[in-house]
Amino acid sequence: MSDFQYARAGDVAEALRLGAAPGAAFLAGGTDLLQLWKAGVQSPGQVIDISRLPLKDITAADGVLTLGALARLAEVAAHPAVHPLIVEAIAASASGQIRNMATVGGNLLQRTRCVYFRSHDLACNKRSPGSGCGALAGENRQAALFGTSQACVATHPSDLAVALAALDAEVEIIGPGGTRRLGLDELYRLPGDTPEQDANLAPGELIASVIVPAFAGRSTYLKVRDRASFEFAVVSVAAALRVEDGRIVQARLAAGGVAPRPWRLRAAEAALTNGASFAEAGALAIEGAQPLADNGFKIELLRRAVVRALETVGGAA
């Protein structure tokens, strides 16, 4: 545990200014940063407390939902205008206590649960660039199937992000250079040779809100895990379908626990709107999966989870 300077940002402009300093970290709910700091995994020189900034509103207008980055997960889940897919994903996340503290922005930017990343004395390129990837030849049951590199096989742990990806959400980012928007899955970087950077955010940039367009269809969030509660997904699937006259006219599928970011299953989506069966969509979902020694079962699990989620939304095919 290293010492850090603590500063509470009075307004957004001050947060952006303080956050641009090298070694600065934003503190919102603190449910992840404090763990990482205590474990010696992250040692910010300055902690910029943004928890009181006015970025908490949850609003809905013309079917478009806007989640303030500092809205707490529990508040989002309880809000009547929030899409049920988001509510389900949040309800499946963490514990009641954590959902009361954790924020939307913090949840999206939480770091991987890879045990090599979370132990300060093990090889991990994400935590300590150049130290190697301990999981590649070590314990890798929880590792990713898609989007990995030789440098990193970690997954992104958020449930909320998977639901948001399936809903084609965007994040609004504010920074020294102004405001910009990214698609939810563009927010995340694939590891490549630089796994230390999780997100496409420049120093000092801040997620201000998440914008969720309307989706007029049915949906489900399916989370498979080793115990019944308070556990990250082994595999999860967010599925949303719009069916008209017995035909799927719109399909959205995203998977969690299988990639460094929420993994949109676009080939399966396209096939579904072209009349493919759920089984065919399941088969397409796992194309290109790259198993390691311990996580091969997740390929079959993903295939089955996609089919199950589609059946839940659309009825047995």
Place this chain on the structure above:
Amino acid sequence: MIAEAPERWEAALKVAGQAVFPAETPVENLLHAVLVEAPIGCGEILAVDGEAARVVPGFADLITYAEAQELRAFGVTALIRQPVIHFPGQPVALVAADSLQAARTAAASVRIEARADLAITHLDQALDWAYGPALAGRVPAETQRGDAAQALARAALVVRGHYETAVNNHHPMEPHAVVCWWEGEQAIVHTSTQAVFATRSAIAHAFQIPLETVRVVCRHLGGGFGCKGQLWWPWMFQAMLASRRTGRPVRLELTRAQLFTLAGRRQETRQELALGFDADGRLSAIDHQVLGQTSTHGEYSDPTAGVSRWLYACPNVTTAHRLVRTNEPQPVPMRAPGIAPGLFALESALDEAAQTLGIDPIELRIRNFAGHDQQADLPWSSNSLLDCYRQGAERFGWADRPAPGTTSEGRWRIGWGVATSCYPAHRAAARARLRLAPDASLTVQCGTQDMGSGTYTVLGQVAGEALGLPMSAVTVELGDTLLPEGPVSAGSMVTASIFPAVDAAVTELRQALAALAVGDEASPLAGQDPADLGFQEGRIVSRTGNAAEPLAELLARQAPDGLETESAFEPPQTASFSGMGHGAVFVEVGVDPDLGEIRVRRVCAAFAAGRILNPLLARSQYVGGLIGGIGMALHERTVTDAASGRILGQGFADYLIPTHADMPDFDIVMVDQDDPHLPGGVKGIGMLGTAGVQAAIANAIHHAVGVRARRLPIRIEDVLGA
């Protein structure tokens, strides 16, 4: 038989935060200590450089191998006297400072020069060096009865299997802690231990000081499960050294991460089990071979195959335990040591045999009931296993067990399984003292600590009840070596050992009071037959009900200073009976084979463990044990990184234990059992719930989806697509 079941005596204290645990011992001028961990996992420490630590503001002391040389050299002090690193995370020094922050900062700045040797990080790397220890637990590691090999060759049915169980860690809610100080030559040690008296002996031995100069106190213990024993002592000694050198009290508390490395673990097992049956399903042979891990600085084998020696009737039994030394943490007993992993194999194999033979699993077990202890060649002091099967089956509805794989509910395929549980009834020497004050308030004293399982309550309850006093008039004092000596909290034997001592002391006290009453002309009971007197509502009364006197009035005249009795219980040197507690555990699981998820839906367990002193506490022990067993079956798994030798994921985010959502309804049946041969008729119950349930779950999974899981924990990938 005690019908009332008082609630936990210390419950309100604990809920209100007023129960003082060792780490919370209030003391002035306290130093905080932090352990400095080795930078290597195997090798030698060449130098410990504390220069940078000494200049940290608030620094008080650094204890390294050099400072520990003043301790006596013996097994326990080797880790702190010899600069040899056996496992990753092994401490090499202790830093004490004015604040915890200062101690952490100073500890982080200690520089260690080390020579790393090649570490053995996994049992598989050293199979060629496997060896047979002399003991498995407290029993011989190898046994042979009859000729199992020949009997297997002639058996009508042979069931063979390879079983594996994972490393588990104990994880009591309260981490190990010590607050210690010296008053002249006197050492005062408040520490989390399952053995205050053994801890006192170890301290006296290590510091080469008289036993009388050491006081060990543990008034409340936040669980132990077997890990609060001698592995903690070296680090406690370092804290005591720092206290003696600085003249200030020192506090050391392990971190949650250190409970993965410094406190012990349940041994992983590889088991080869072969059962031979005749055509009627009677066991003709058992061959149970066990391989386990031990560390390079200690030796321990669970008695994993022990249960195969006596649970069922079988003329030909061969068992053996072998060990492999690795540079991993040292295993120690963990709740239901040996029995839990051993029964997982044995009871899974029984289920497999029942299925092959087309015999109901309960019926197969009944056919193989052991009428006496064939290993010890002794009669059972009592044995109600058949009643456990009968009553448990009735409550669970076993007779309606559907055909395998035929029941489902929504996405869940439903399966039922059963397994036997058992645990030997241990007991040890114990002393207890009773003090009846002039106002007829009673104090019960015994030095043994309460692990959190209810010792305060049960002792107060039995003594108070025998003297007709309400719980509010009874005080229980435990967990202090200044009190009469009692046993260690291990082997489920505390209640079974202390109860007879308290019972004897209270009988003596009743006799003394009766004698005083009948001999006192001023008492309404004068001249009565002492045997006709009883005790109720604070009074001594004649059985005929025609005379009574408040205890306080009798004491005021006859014993104005109160009365005191002290009794000792000694278990017999040679046993003429074998004592055993039993259980039958019935489980309903739901398995979603499409997604691999397994959930326990229902547990019904019938236990027979002699006289139950307090059904509320007993139920709590049984349910807690079953939850631990569910964790072992489905969740708990400590993994070593083969490359670095480090334990992966040292926290509860990665070491999964059952959450409330993983706990089903528990239906506990307590089978009445009158054991005339055991003192007080009491058997230990703490282990019974933890064993058996693993195989019951595995058998239920097989019943649901046809998968025979022989490796714990059973996870998604084991049943996916079944």
